[in-house]
Amino acid sequence: MKRLQLPHWLTDTIYTITGILFSGFALKSFLVPNNFFDGGVTGISLLVHELYHINIAYVIIIANIPFIVMGAFQINKTFAFKTVAAVIGLGLCLLYMPYPAMTSDKLLVSIFGGVFMGIGVGLAIRGGCALDGIEVLALYTGKRISFTISEIILGINIIIFLIAAIKLGLPTALYSILTYYTASRTINFVIEGLEEYTGVTIISGENAAIKEQLVLTMGKGITVYKGERGFLKDSFDVSQPVDIIFTVVTRLEVRRLRNLVHDIDPKAFVFTSTIKEAAGGVLKKRARH
Template identity: 25%
Template sequence: MEHSGHPADGLKWKHLYRKAEVIFFSEWRTLVTSVVAIIIYSVGVAAFTLPYRFADQGVTGVSVLVKYAFGINPAYTLLALNVVMLAWGARTLNRRFLIWTVFNAFFLSFALDLMQTIQFPVIEDRFLVAVVGSAIKGFGAGLLYRQGVCIGGLDIAISVLRKKYGLEIGKISIYFNMTLLLISIGIIGLTNAMYGFVSCYVNGMAMDRVLSSFEKRKLVFVVTSHTEAVVEFISHHLDRSCTLLKSEGGYKHHAGFTIMTLLRTREAVELKAFLAQNYPGAFMVLAEADEVVGRGFKRWRNV
């Protein structure tokens, strides 16, 4: 005679299902972004680095040099190095970062192996190849960093060293990559190593550009006697929140409020036009906010 499962088992599975559902809906953007970003990055390596024997940076650069020196598929070297890095940093890294790094590291090796089977067109201008390829790789890596995850490799080591010893990320990366470029001279020659240097520089610039372009906002201050009308426009027309700061004029000592809000460039232009048309006596200050973290903007877990 068969016995039905214990009710507690059903509740347990229901709880796990709900937890998995919550995780999926909160992380699906990270999943899609990771897949797209890694494919873009893999194209940059397979189409614009390996065929031209350029140097690269980070653990990918080590894998590329091993390919040039010994003919070993960089996808395998990259996977082996990432496994070692992950095993070393597993206790230090937070769980979300670790899980996504494991996924990204394995998917990167798979994507890079796949991309090497594709016959990409050959470009004669090697300087153009170095610039375009590094921009593509920087764009892909920047998309990943924006989600608060990484592509693996040197980023794992940097994260561990920063948490354990408080070392500066920029200096670690620069020293490692400069050493790698110097070593590469003996393998690929001075000319290709110099192209690699150009590539690394443009890569970093492209990565920073991707990160800053998504996060930048306009920090806006408005001083006006028509506070309620301006707040209503910001809240209902622009669909943005704002903060009222108690203030007092320095000359006539009139008490009132200063409106503070964070807007996209287009929204700031709309607010400026609204004030110019309706309240030309208002005082408005705009400044660049390089990064905004909090509800409605960048999530804290992506920091």
């Protein structure tokens, strides 16, 4: 039987609405009642809210407008339109959804506030929009200066947390850094999921048996590079041809693959690398949104 395939616009809408609800829950139930912060535009909005007591819903919408305009030029107008709708939706959610304050325990607030915020932002990204425009700013700035996007985001967040430490105290700033870290890790998990792929490279004299097991036992596609092995310190001039095997597995399969290779050749050289996106070939992974 064929699986029911929802239209892309419907799945994007479901992701975005769910992301808005989670983000609103994180803000109204954890961060705002306890004067906590996050990074990025959300962090700036929370800081303005704390310092000037302006409703957080209005601040988030106004703070994101410049970045939405940047997004229209840097990415595309569809992205900008979706982001406008998502940010306004988040503002309405903050105004009208009756979220209760969950806890005043600082550690719980920093961890679970970050988790729910990360889930919300991650789901919105999977829906094709952004609830926080900081990455758009980093993309825009990165084309004009010699810093990477990660370095720009880090620099902006350092400034946010320094201001928070000066104005509201060091403990609040430190707990807020924990919130930001938790949120960023959760965002990565939501976007990549359990199926985040890992590239595995194997160099072994028993490559024929390893290739057979990878394809027939694990059902994996493989790519073979022709190389040479040897070149040791005591015998630099001695080498022999070798097939270098490359395959892609989910991170849950890495241990099984390592054990399989070790059983065939305990001396095999195996190294892994994280792959952010993978599609096509024999991979069964569904497309990201």
